[in-house]
Every structure is written in C-alpha cells, then in structure tokens.
Amino acid sequence: MKMGMVIIGAGECGVRAAFALRESGYEGPVTLIGAERHLPYERPPLSKDTMVSQDHPARRTIAAEALFNERNIAFIGSSTASSIDRGNKLVKLEDDRQVPYERLLLATGAIPRALPPATNSRHCFTLRSFEDALAIRARLRPGARIVIVGGGFIGLELAASARQRGASVTVIEPQGRIMMRGVPEEIAKVIDTRHRDAGVEILCDTGAVSFTDTVNNVAVSLSNGNVILADLAIIGIGATPVTALAESAGLETGNGIIVNDRLQTSDAEIYAAGDCCIFPLALYGGRRVRLEAWRNAQEQGSLAARNMLGAKEQYQSVPWFWSDQYELGLQVAGLPDEGKQTIRRDVGEAAFILFHLAGDGRLVAASGIGPGNSVGKDIRLAEMLIARGARPDPGQLAASNVKLKSLLAA
Amino acid sequence: MSNWIEACAPDDIDEEDVMRFDHAGKTFAIYRSPDDEFFATDGLCTHEHIHLADGLVMDEIIECPKHNGRFNYKTGEAKGAPVCVNLRTYPVKVESGKVLIELG
Numbered sequence: 001m002k003m004g005m006v007i008i009g010a011g012e013c014g015v016r017a018a019f020a021l022r023e024s025g026y027e028g029p030v031t032l033i034g035a036e037r038h039l040p041y042e043r044p045p046l047s048k049d050t051m052v053s054q055d056h057p058a059r060r061t062i063a064a065e066a067l068f069n070e071r072n073i074a075f076i077g078s079s080t081a082s083s084i085d086r087g088n089k090l091v092k093l094e095d096d097r098q099v100p101y102e103r104l105l106l107a108t109g110a111i112p113r114a115l116p117p118a119t120n121s122r123h124c125f126t127l128r129s130f131e132d133a134l135a136i137r138a139r140l141r142p143g144a145r146i147v148i149v150g151g152g153f154i155g156l157e158l159a160a161s162a163r164q165r166g167a168s169v170t171v172i173e174p175q176g177r178i179m180m181r182g183v184p185e186e187i188a189k190v191i192d193t194r195h196r197d198a199g200v201e202i203l204c205d206t207g208a209v210s211f212t213d214t215v216n217n218v219a220v221s222l223s224n225g226n227v228i229l230a231d232l233a234i235i236g237i238g239a240t241p242v243t244a245l246a247e248s249a250g251l252e253t254g255n256g257i258i259v260n261d262r263l264q265t266s267d268a269e270i271y272a273a274g275d276c277c278i279f280p281l282a283l284y285g286g287r288r289v290r291l292e293a294w295r296n297a298q299e300q301g302s303l304a305a306r307n308m309l310g311a312k313e314q315y316q317s318v319p320w321f322w323s324d325q326y327e328l329g330l331q332v333a334g335l336p337d338e339g340k341q342t343i344r345r346d347v348g349e350a351a352f353i354l355f356h357l358a359g360d361g362r363l364v365a366a367s368g369i370g371p372g373n374s375v376g377k378d379i380r381l382a383e384m385l386i387a388r389g390a391r392p393d394p395g396q397l398a399a400s401n402v403k404l405k406s407l408l409a410a
Numbered sequence: 411m412s413n414w415i416e417a418c419a420p421d422d423i424d425e426e427d428v429m430r431f432d433h434a435g436k437t438f439a440i441y442r443s444p445d446d447e448f449f450a451t452d453g454l455c456t457h458e459h460i461h462l463a464d465g466l467v468m469d470e471i472i473e474c475p476k477h478n479g480r481f482n483y484k485t486g487e488a489k490g491a492p493v494c495v496n497l498r499t500y501p502v503k504v505e506s507g508k509v510l511i512e513l514g
C-alpha cells in the first residue's frame with residue numbers, strides 16, 4: 001500500500017482535514033478512519049433539532065458521500081484504530097488491517113465524562129453520538145420526568161429540548177451557578193431565568209451521589225439528602241479527550257494530546273487537532289487550552305492538514321462557540337476569564353453583549369445573548385477586534401449607536 | 411416575462427450592508443456593496459435556513475450570523491464549510507430612486 005496522509009477520527013475535525021489536504025493540492029492517498037459506522041455527521045444538532053424535530057430525525061452529514069468519492073478520500077467507517085507503530089509508520093486497526101502513513105493526524109475527539117455512581121444504571125444516559133441522541137429522544141415523552149446532572153451547555157440544551165417535548169426537568173448543578181465554565185454570570189443569569197420561566201427546576205450547589213434503578217425508574221439521591229424519582233437521568237458533566245491511542249504510542253498527553261502551536265505532537269510526523277488536543281493560544285500569551293467547540297475543530301483540522309503538507313502555520317484563531325436554548329442564541333468569542341473589566345452594550349431591546357477587556361485595555365473576549373441571531377454579527381466584529389489585539393474605547397463599545405464596524409476601521 | 415418588484419429605496423441600506431426583503435411568502439436579502447452597487451440573493455442560509463440579513467457584509471462576502479458560513483453575494487457562491495450549497499441570486503436595478511429586484 002502506498003504511503004499517504006492518514007487521519008484517525010472522522011468527526012468535524014478529521015473530515016475538514018481530509019478535504020483541506022485536497023484543497024491544498026495534495027494528490028497522494030488520503031485515508032480517513034472512523035469508529036462510527038455512519039458517514040461523518042454534525043454533532044451540534046444532537047441536543048437541539050434532533051431532540052425536538054417532528055419527523056424522525058436525520059443525521060446532518062458533514063459532506064455527501066459523492067464528495068468523498070469526487071475528492072478521492074478513502075473513508076473507512078466502523079473501524080477503530082487500535083495502535084500506532086511509530087517506528088514503521090503504521091496504523092493498526094482492530095481487525096488487524098494496517099495502514100501505512102507518511103504523516104498522521106489524530107482527530108479522536110472527546111467522550112462524555114463518566115459519573116461513576118451512574119455507570120451501572122440502565123436509566124442513565126450521556127450524549128455524544130447519533131445513537132445516544134435517538135436513545136434519549138425516544139424517552140422524552142410528555143410527562144416523562146428527567147434529571148439532568150450538570151448545568152453546562154449540553155445539559156441545558158437538552159433541558160430546553162425536553163421541555164419543548166413536554167417532559168418535566170430538574171437540573172442538578174454541583175457549582176454555585178449554571179455554566180460556570182466560559183460564560184459570564186450576567187449571561188448565565190438570563191439563561192437561568194429563561195429555564196425557570198419554562199418550568200425547569202434548577203438546583204445549584206447540589207451533587208448527585210447515587211442512582212438506584214427500579215424496573216422503569218431511577219432514584220437519584222442528592223448531596224442535600226433529597227431523592228428524585230425520574231424516568232431517566234442524563235449525565236452532562238463535561239467531556240474527556242480521547243487520548244488512549246496517543247498515550248499507548250508514547251506521545252505526550254495531559255488533559256488532551258499535547259501539541260505545539262503548529263498542532264504537532266511530540267512526534268513531528270504526527271499531528272493532533274480538535275476536541276482531543278491541548279494547544280497553546282498565541283493570542284493569550286501561549287496559554288494552553290483544550291476547546292470543545294465546533295469551529296475550532298474545523299479550523300484546527302484545516303490547519304493541521306496544511307502543516308502536514310509542510311506549511312508551518314501557527315494556529316491563531318480566536319476561540320468561538322454558540323449555544324441555542326429555546327429562542328435564545330448565545331455566542332462567545334475569546335476567553336472571558338482573561339478579562340478584568342466588563343463593558344455592556346445593548347443590542348435592541350432583548351439582546352446584549354459583554355466586552356471583556358484586559359488590564360491594559362485590550363479586548364480579550366465578547367459574549368452575547370439574545371433572541372435568534374441578534375448578537376451574531378456584533379460578536380463576529382468583536383472577534384475581529386480581538387484577533388487584532390485592539391484596544392477599543394470603552395465608551396464607544398458601550399454606545400449602541402456607534403457601529404462596531406467603524407471601530408474596526410479605526 | 412420579467413417581473414421587477416420594488417424592494418426599497420437605495421438609502422434604506424448602508425454601504426457594505428444588507429437588508430431583509432419579504433415578498434409573496436418568500437424572503438430575500440438585498441445588499442449594497444462598498445462601491446455602491448446593489449445585489450440580491452435568497453434570504454436564508456443554505457446550511458440551517460437562518461436569515462442572512464442578520465449577518466455581516468464584508469466586501470463581496472455575506473457571512474451567516476449563526477455559524478459564520480460565507481457566501482459571495484454577487485455570485486451566490488458558497489465559500490466552504492459549513493456551507494456547501496450556493497445561494498440563488500436575482501438581478502437588481504436602481505430606477506427613479508427605487509431598488510428593484512427581478513423575481514423571474
């Protein structure tokens with residue numbers, strides 16, 4: 001078999017990488033190995049449309065099969081890579097097949113973090129794959145009682161979807177408020193209120209300590225001594241990067257596969273990108289982060305592909321993600337916890353943006369919330385300001401009548 | 411047969427900006443380019459049916475406000491992931507202080 005570019009993990013990141021290799025003019029073999037049996041699909045809808053759509057939900061594929069053929073990308077589904085022989089530059093698959101590589105990309109993603117007391121319950125679920133989504137969806141019936149452990153994005157999006165399906169929902173959050181990670185309190189509050197208005201019960205400072213199954217139910221015991229009887233519990237307490245393959249190959253790993261600013265692992269022929277890697281962000285003084293965000297996975301996949309072909313590009317994108325809950329759209333660009341000062345800008349009547357400035361006045365993040373896509377355009381402009389290291393005038397940021405685009409021209 | 415519909419006045423749209431225009435149960439986006447020309451496309455992103463008029467216009471690109479999918483609004487061309495289906499475009503002309511769009 002001829003050596004070529006090999007990608008392990010056919011999620012958002014791996015697929016983008018495969019196409020980017022072709023877009024960069026590479027003509028050798030491109031092999032994309034994925035453990036899932038489906039043609040690669042988008043995950044963000046799984047907690048949103050997939051849960052609430054009237055019709056039987058369909059997977060939204062990242063690229064049509066014809067496109068894989070047209071670009072001559074060999075997609076090998078239902079195949080788990082079980083080891084990497086770095087000496088002979090071979091990837092070994094579970095079924096003993098071997099794929100030789102010239103350069104290798106690990107795009108193995110992340111999986112839901114397990115909550116040990118819940119692992120043996122038949123009524124506890126996590127959400128990462130389309131199959132997970134179907135299993136949860138089938139149980140979101142009107143009147144069903146659902147406990148969601150973890151007030152992060154996936155838990156809260158599921159809470160909103162479950163309410164839309166007529167289920168009753170209790171969210172258990174061990175910390176003092178929902179969305180502690182990555183979302184400022186003022187915005188978390190808007191979302192918290194919206195959930196409570198929709199009838200969701202949110203219990204903060206409370207942990208779930210044990211899960212006891214009966215035939216049809218699960219009794220969830222809380223750290224405050226209460227017990228909630230539910231039809232199902234969903235565990236949404238974050239994700240763990242998939243690093244076992246990298247570790248067993250002797251690559252450096254920590255909270256993720258460790259890469260440099262070109263997304264190279266400790267083996268220069270092997271790259272890692274997307275949810276599985278921990279990387280330095282040039283924009284924030286080389287701070288090491290691991291993101292679980294869709295656009296990051298795409299952009300890192302593309303950049304890793306170009307670097308596999310010798311481009312030597314540094315990853316410089318501004319972190320960005322969105323979340324949809326009910327009619328509300330949330331978007332965050334940059335890292336809000338880098339900010340020392342917060343400036344609020346109202347966008348129309350129902351939406352607002354918080355600008356987060358560092359001690360030296362540099363714009364380091366912007367977070368916004370409002371109905372539909374009311375904050376999208378301004379968050380995008382903020383992102384461009386962040387990328388430039390701009391120090392916008394706080395008064396102008398706050399003034400709704402000053403167009404952000406005009407600050408970009410300054 | 412041509413079917414020119416009045417959409418707005420030129421000054422309803424800033425330079426390098428976009429406006430939503432609804433007509434006969436359909437939604438469109440009308441653009442004014444930085445060099446003061448007018449263009450029109452279907453109003454919804456081809457990824458998730460989001461109104462493009464809430465998006466950002468930069469040069470000849472409209473960027474979707476939802477996941478930043480990019481289209482060239484002059485040609486309708488989708489500029490890459492997450493958008494892969496082009497936008498339909500419509501002829502536009504400015505006549506006697508009105509922006510007209512031709513909906514075949």
Ligand SMILES: Cc1cc2nc3c(=O)[nH]c(=O)nc-3n(C[C@H](O)[C@H](O)[C@H](O)COP(=O)(O)OP(=O)(O)OC[C@H]3O[C@@H](n4cnc5c(N)ncnc54)[C@H](O)[C@@H]3O)c2cc1C
Pocket residue numbers: 008009010011012013014033034035036042043044045046047079080081082107108109110127128129154242245273274275276291292293294295297320321322323324
């Ligand atoms: C329910 C849900 C909702 C989300 N919503 C949003 C959102 O609103 N906004 C946002 O910005 N982000 C969202 N995300 C996050 C986003 O989907 C992820 O950041 C993105 O999927 C990461 O892409 P990836 O390719 O790095 O990893 P993944 O998508 O996890 O793909 C990795 C793939 O690699 C495969 N794999 C792993 N190990 C092996 C192996 N050894 N051999 C072969 N294959 C292997 C896995 O099976 C998997 O298919 C959401 C995620 C989920 C789960």
Ligand code: FES
Pocket residue numbers: 455456457458459460474475476477478479480492493
């Ligand atoms: S809806 Fe437009 S890019 Fe996704």
